[in-house]
Amino acid sequence: MSVKENSAIRKRSQLSLIWHRLRRNRLAMLGLALMSAILLLAVFADVIADYDTKVVGMNMAERLQTPSAKHWFGTDGYGRDVFARIIHGSRLSLSLSIISMLIAVAVGSMIGAISGYFGGRVDDVLMRLMDMLLAIPPMLMSISIVAALGRSMANLMLALALAYMPVFARVIRSSILSVKDQEFVEAARACGTSDARIILRHIIPNAVGPIIVQATLAMGSSILTISSLSFMGMGIQPPQPEWGTMLYEGRDLIRTSPYLVIFPGAAIAVSVLSLNLLGDGLRDALDPRLKN
Amino acid sequence: MSTPLLETRDLKKYFKTPAGMLHAVDGVSLTIGEGETLGVVGESGCGKSTLGRTVLRLLEPTAGQVLYRGEDITTFDKRRMFAARQEMQMIFQDPYASLNPRLSVSEIIAEPLIVGKLCRNAHEMNERIGGLMETVGLAPRFAHSYPHELDGGRRQRIGIARALATNPRFIVCDEPVSALDVSIQAQILNLLMDLQEDKGLSYMFITHDLSVVKHISSHIAVMYLGQCVEYAGTKELFANPLHPYTRALLAAIPVIDITRRGKRIETIQGEVTSPIEPAPGCRFAPRCAYATEACRQEQRLCQVSEGHWVACCRAAGEEA
Amino acid sequence: MGNLLDIRHLTVVYHTEEDEVHALSDVSFSLQKGETLGLVGETGAGKTTTALAIMGLLPRRVGEVQSGEILFEGRDLLRCSDADMRAIRGASISMIFQDPMTSLNPTIRIGDQIAESIRQHQPDMKRADVERRVDEILEMVGIPAARKREYPHQFSGGMKQRVVIAIALALEPQLLIADEPTTALDVTIQAQVLQMMGDLQRQLGTSTILITHDLGVVSQTCDRVAVMYAGEIVEVGTAEDIFLGKTHHPYTTGLFGSLPDLNRETRRLSPIDGLMPDPADLPKGCRFNPRCPHCTALCRECEPELTARGSHAIRCHLMGKEERA
Numbered sequence: 001m002s003v004k005e006n007s008a009i010r011k012r013s014q015l016s017l018i019w020h021r022l023r024r025n026r027l028a029m030l031g032l033a034l035m036s037a038i039l040l041l042a043v044f045a046d047v048i049a050d051y052d053t054k055v056v057g058m059n060m061a062e063r064l065q066t067p068s069a070k071h072w073f074g075t076d077g078y079g080r081d082v083f084a085r086i087i088h089g090s091r092l093s094l095s096l097s098i099i100s101m102l103i104a105v106a107v108g109s110m111i112g113a114i115s116g117y118f119g120g121r122v123d124d125v126l127m128r129l130m131d132m133l134l135a136i137p138p139m140l141m142s143i144s145i146v147a148a149l150g151r152s153m154a155n156l157m158l159a160l161a162l163a164y165m166p167v168f169a170r171v172i173r174s175s176i177l178s179v180k181d182q183e184f185v186e187a188a189r190a191c192g193t194s195d196a197r198i199i200l201r202h203i204i205p206n207a208v209g210p211i212i213v214q215a216t217l218a219m220g221s222s223i224l225t226i227s228s229l230s231f232m233g234m235g236i237q238p239p240q241p242e243w244g245t246m247l248y249e250g251r252d253l254i255r256t257s258p259y260l261v262i263f264p265g266a267a268i269a270v271s272v273l274s275l276n277l278l279g280d281g282l283r284d285a286l287d288p289r290l291k292n
Numbered sequence: 293m294s295t296p297l298l299e300t301r302d303l304k305k306y307f308k309t310p311a312g313m314l315h316a317v318d319g320v321s322l323t324i325g326e327g328e329t330l331g332v333v334g335e336s337g338c339g340k341s342t343l344g345r346t347v348l349r350l351l352e353p354t355a356g357q358v359l360y361r362g363e364d365i366t367t368f369d370k371r372r373m374f375a376a377r378q379e380m381q382m383i384f385q386d387p388y389a390s391l392n393p394r395l396s397v398s399e400i401i402a403e404p405l406i407v408g409k410l411c412r413n414a415h416e417m418n419e420r421i422g423g424l425m426e427t428v429g430l431a432p433r434f435a436h437s438y439p440h441e442l443d444g445g446r447r448q449r450i451g452i453a454r455a456l457a458t459n460p461r462f463i464v465c466d467e468p469v470s471a472l473d474v475s476i477q478a479q480i481l482n483l484l485m486d487l488q489e490d491k492g493l494s495y496m497f498i499t500h501d502l503s504v505v506k507h508i509s510s511h512i513a514v515m516y517l518g519q520c521v522e523y524a525g526t527k528e529l530f531a532n533p534l535h536p537y538t539r540a541l542l543a544a545i546p547v548i549d550i551t552r553r554g555k556r557i558e559t560i561q562g563e564v565t566s567p568i569e570p571a572p573g574c575r576f577a578p579r580c581a582y583a584t585e586a587c588r589q590e591q592r593l594c595q596v597s598e599g600h601w602v603a604c605c606r607a608a609g610e611e612a
Numbered sequence: 613m614g615n616l617l618d619i620r621h622l623t624v625v626y627h628t629e630e631d632e633v634h635a636l637s638d639v640s641f642s643l644q645k646g647e648t649l650g651l652v653g654e655t656g657a658g659k660t661t662t663a664l665a666i667m668g669l670l671p672r673r674v675g676e677v678q679s680g681e682i683l684f685e686g687r688d689l690l691r692c693s694d695a696d697m698r699a700i701r702g703a704s705i706s707m708i709f710q711d712p713m714t715s716l717n718p719t720i721r722i723g724d725q726i727a728e729s730i731r732q733h734q735p736d737m738k739r740a741d742v743e744r745r746v747d748e749i750l751e752m753v754g755i756p757a758a759r760k761r762e763y764p765h766q767f768s769g770g771m772k773q774r775v776v777i778a779i780a781l782a783l784e785p786q787l788l789i790a791d792e793p794t795t796a797l798d799v800t801i802q803a804q805v806l807q808m809m810g811d812l813q814r815q816l817g818t819s820t821i822l823i824t825h826d827l828g829v830v831s832q833t834c835d836r837v838a839v840m841y842a843g844e845i846v847e848v849g850t851a852e853d854i855f856l857g858k859t860h861h862p863y864t865t866g867l868f869g870s871l872p873d874l875n876r877e878t879r880r881l882s883p884i885d886g887l888m889p890d891p892a893d894l895p896k897g898c899r900f901n902p903r904c905p906h907c908t909a910l911c912r913e914c915e916p917e918l919t920a921r922g923s924h925a926i927r928c929h930l931m932g933k934e935e936r937a
Contacts, residue, residue, distance in 0.1 A: 017438075024629075183390035186350055187451070191404035191458060192377040201403075205394040335798035336769075443887055473654035474825060478870035478883030485880070500798065507872030507881070530874070544803035546828030547874050550855045553832050559803040563768050 021285040028281020034274035042090040049084030056080070056239045064257055073263040076246075077253065078239075082260065085241035086267050092242050093271070096153065097222040100160035101215050107161070108168025109211060115169065116176030117199060127173070130166035138163035138225055146234045156235055160225060164218050171214045175207035209286035213279050220275035227268050243268050295362040296323040297494050298347070298462055303356035305339075305346045312569040316342040318518035319356070321593070324462070324511075329488065329495040331509030331526070333502055333541070337564055339518040340498045341385075344464040347496065348380055349373065360462070378408055381455040385467035387447035391439040397450055398435040401425065404457040424453040428483060445476035452483065456491075464496045469504060481508060502545050506530060511599075514538045517567050517575040520593060524600040534596060534607035536560075537576045574604065582606055615683075616786055616819050617643040617666070622680035624661055624670065631892035635661040635675070636843045640918075643787070648813065648820040650834030650851075652827060652867075656888050657840040659823045663789045666821075667707055668697040684787070703733040706780040710792035712772035716764040722775045723760025726750070729779050745782065752815075753778045754808055770801035777809065784816050791823045806833060827871060831855050836923075839864050842889055842899040849924035861926045862904045898929065906930055 022028055041048065049055065059079035067074045073082035115126045133141070138160075145159035179185065180203060188198050229235035230244030238245055243264040250260030305317040316339040324330045332340045345351045347358055349365060357364045365376050384390035391400055401421050404410075411417040425432060428449040439447055448468060455463055465484065469477040485508060487493060499505050505512055505526075512529045514522045514537065522535040533539045540560040562579045573588040574580070580587070584606070591603040624636040636658045643649050651659045664670050666682055668689060682689040684705065692700065701707075709715045717725060726746045730737065737745075747757035753774040764772055773793060780788060793809070794802040810833060813820055822834055830837055831851060838848040839861065847854065847861040854864070866884035886903040889895055895902050901911040910929050918925045 183384040183386055184392040186345075187382065187384060187390055187454065188392075188403065188407075189350055190348060190377060190380075190382045191407055191454075192374040193403070193407045197407065201395075202392050206392070335800065445887065473888075474827075474870045475654060475866060475884040476887075478872075478881040479885075481872070482881055482883065502799070503872045503874050506874055507878070540800055544799040545874065546799075546802070546806075546826060546832055548828050548831045548855060548868075548871070550831045550851045553834075553851065559807060560800055561804075563770055563801065564798075 018285050022281055025281040025284060027277045028285070031274040031277025031279075031281065034270060035278055038090055038271055038274070039094065041087050042094050045087045045091055048087055049081060051088060054081045054084040055088045055241050064253070066257070067259055074257065074259045076249065076257075076260055080241075082246075082263055085246060086243065086263055089241040089243045089246065089264070090267065090271070092236060092240065093223050093226055096157060096226055097160070097219050100157045100222060101164065101219050103157070103161035104164040104218070105168050105211060105215050108165040109172040111165070112169035112172030113176055113199070113204075116173040117180065117195075117203070123173075126169070130169045133162065133166040134170075136163075138221075139228065142225060142229055143232075143234055146229065151234065151237065153236075156226070156229065160222050163225070164222065167218060168211060168214060171210050172207055175210045176203055179203050179206045209283075212286065213283045216275055216279035216282060220272040220279070223268065223271055223275075295359075297326045297328075297361065298324040298496070299357075299359040300343075300347060301357040301359065303343070303346060303358060304354045305342050305351055306354045309568060314568045315339075315518045315570055316567060317346055317353075318570075320513075320515075320518075320520050322513055322520065322523065324494050324496060326461075327488070327492045327494060328511060329497050329509045331505035331512040332496060332498045332515060333500065333505050333512060334515035335500055335541075335564060337517075337567065338515040339567070340500075340515050341466055343515070344382070344466050344496060344498050348377075348382055348464055350382070378458040379461045381458060381460040381463045383448075383451050383455050383463060383465045383468045386471055387444045387451060388439075388471075390451050391447060393439055396436050396438055397425075397430070397442075400439070400450055401453045401457055404454060408458050410458065420457070424456055427456065427487070428453045429479075443476075444472050445479060448472065448480055449483070452480075452487075456487070460493070462494045462496070464498065466498045467500070468497075470499065470501060477504075484508065502541060503547075514541065517564065517570060519575060519603065520601075521576065521591075521604065522602045523593065524602075528597075528600050532600070534600070534602040535576075535604045536580050536582055536607070614645070615642040616645045616647075616685060617821075618681075618683040619662075619666070620681050620683070622662070622665060622682065623678040624658075624665055625676050625678050626671075626674050627676065628674070628892075633891045634843050634894060635891060636665070639680070639840075639843075639845055641838050641845060641848060643819050643821065645786070645819055646813075646817050647836065648822060648834045650830035650837040651821055651823045651840060652825065652830055652837060653840035654825055654888060656842070656891060658843040659840055660791055661843075662840075663707060663791050663821065663823060666787075666789060667701060667705060668692070668694075669701075699733070702729055702785070703783045704785050705787040705789065706783070706785045707789040708773075708776055708780050708791065708793045710795055712769055712776050712796065715776050716772060718764050721761050721763055722767070723750075725775070726760070726779050726782055730782050733783055749778045749782050750775075752781075752812060754804075768801075770797050770805060773797060773805055774808070777805075777812075781812060781816065781818070784818070786819060787821070788813075788818050789821045789823070792825070793822075794829065795824070795826070802829075809833075827867065839867070842894060843891060844899060844927060845918065846900065846927045847925070848918070853924035857924060859924075859926065859931060861900075861928050861931075862906055863900050866903075898927075 061079060062075050063077055063079040065071055065075045071081050071083065073086065075081055111126050111130065115123045141163045142159040145162065146155050149155040185198060185202050188202050226235055227242065227244030230242045231248045236242035236245050238249065246264040247261055250264065254261050300320055300322050303317055303320045307314040307316055320343060322330060332343060334340045342351065346353045353366055358366055360376060360380065365373065368376060398421050401424055402417060405417055405420060411420055422432060425435065430446060430449050430453065434442065434446065439450065469480050472480060481504065488495065497505060497508055509526050512524065512526050513520045514535065516537050522529065522538045529538070533542055544559060560579050565578055572590055574591045577583040577587040586605050589605065591605060593601045593603045595601050619642065620640050622636055622639040626633040626635050639662060641649070651662065653659050665677060666689065677690055689697070716722070723746050726749060727742050730742050730745055746760060750757050750760055755771060755774055767775065794805050797805060806829065822830070824830060834851055836850050837854040838845050840846065841863045847864050849857065863884070869882035870884065872881060884903050889899060889902065897913050898911040898916050901907045904911065908929065916927050916929045918927045919931050
């Protein structure tokens, strides 16, 4: 087999290699650009539009205005600026989904790692529990948890984390199983490496790829779940500006003021799409065995 | 006679499968002397890789002993085993799977040094890594490359450098060249033989390739379905193969000889039977042209001449 | 006897994202009826590309035949339409791949897989005739016809390769291309399979191109041998030329030196130094020059031609010189 000598000479960190591969994927870069834009808007939401006056404060004089230079996305039935509400809404959606995904990844991968590395009875019990959770659709699970524990942000996060956790447990378990029996792990054992070092240095770094991909994709679908719950009145409550809530509020006026539904809907679609594109791109970029 | 470097006594490794006990290694007794190479030959499924891993206790033996310098390592506790591992290393078959793809070449070679706490500081570590890379013929410019950027031969050299890092005395080589092209294969074989000469290493060389094993080994053990069927010095084995399976194996090697073109060669019929719950008696009997009633008895490895052992009642009788 | 296959100046390039990879350069050889040609070389030498080019199976868009012709019974396969090629593949030319595990469909009974390939080319054949042919061909490769109702996973590696061969030979093609057919098999099984292939070939009069890296297998089965290196044929001749001849291309000499010889005691092997060149960045002049022990200034500058002496041709400047001297 022939090897490109020049690529072997240059020292490159793994991260820059991944970045290099990701950059060649145009769709993934589009996803990354969109997501970064959304994140930036969310971070600087207060600079762009004041929360109290524009987002929750009513202004009946300017109600139901069509999109214009002053109100890019128009105003709603209470005279609130739709653009400002969407931007502030992204804060809610993103922070909720990021935090709940972090919880889900942490707990899920811990369960999956224990399950995969030790196997046997432990594996059986943990995985059957995860199977039970997986059997309930995330939506249904979130609805029942929120309904049982009451409507609050904390409960919503808990519901999402619980709903997505088994997915992560499964993903990390299977990648650990596939890494565990590789010869390089055996080689590490052959020179007396401890279990902890084997897991941390040899197994986890080779198993994180799928988790990052899965987390990115799950974040997209959790945004969708949050909005759906809010639309049904189980999630974020008015007057807080959540995309699903906005859709719900706008649905009565859909004939006369369609922009009330179009823009929040587009916000959901764009953020989910960008996360999916990015996730797919990461899947390819994270595989070190792919030639560059 | 002095104690051999490594000795296995009636070593067994069984695996539980849904269909029953799989006898991967079934009562193998071998010795490897200091500076010697024992070639372990056999076809897929004969248990040669399992034997190599059981000898290093990467797999716990089901029964039997592994004596390293006269001490049974199967009874060692964690601490003593850790010390023993520094002297017993392994080189793997697959130069792709045996290197952690997330680590660079120098990090891979550094692992055993870090784990074994063999270097006092970073400077010493770099020096050792540089030295090891030079020993195995890897240019220093590859220190920061990742395995996937290199070809199979170079990757195998990294694996060898890693195995040498702890200054071992004994190395199990599990098919180290079978994934490589012939010209690269020869480079690696030469390297292994040079290392042996320089450092006085002992190898257990596991392979399915008889011409490779003949080249590198001083002694050869032929395995069939978990058992050693013949064991002898290399010259003796090739000059005077006694077990019918050894003979069939030798006859089947495609040697470069155009006079054999188109001629019929003696091939054994049938295929390897299952190692799951094997019937007592000679395991080669179902394929053996000379099988008789006596082959249903358990076949023990008998010494037929100085240093030549064979597990076949017919061959042993014929020679005696 | 006429040539069944004539390949002339075949040049194939792979277009990858970054580079142009020169997979084959000016490859020419011919194959007579009933003959077995061994195509020898290491990974990346272009053996499989040659086979795929003959089969018309080069990866679309990526692989491009830049020049040359492949004459099969006088007809240029490179000019055939896709439909014509489909009719030729399987019926007149068939191919066996290296890995018997992946070349069979795991969900279809082996008898049906053989029948399928027959029916594809002879749609009018009666069902009972097809069945009879399946039984016949299975017996021919040494598998009891009763096993045709079994699935691939019920067969061992060697048996699977027999099934693959049965499919390839079901329509009695004139040309069989076998790409490393026994590499994945154990030696005793390899011997069985090679023996069976030889018997069938004599029986059916099939011409064979045997692609392998194993010089031993070649010496025992092939009438003629072509040695490939970095996309070129560096030496071609009869088996006697290659295995008994005195003059060789330095690469061929290196290949032989790399093999541990069972009949001779050698303490050290004499391998070829260095590695295969990057096919996207080939050295100037002779492609073997960076690894060649006899390299001269001429070798670094111009590319040598295949110089023929009777049946034996070598692509090396040194040979040309000897000739003139």
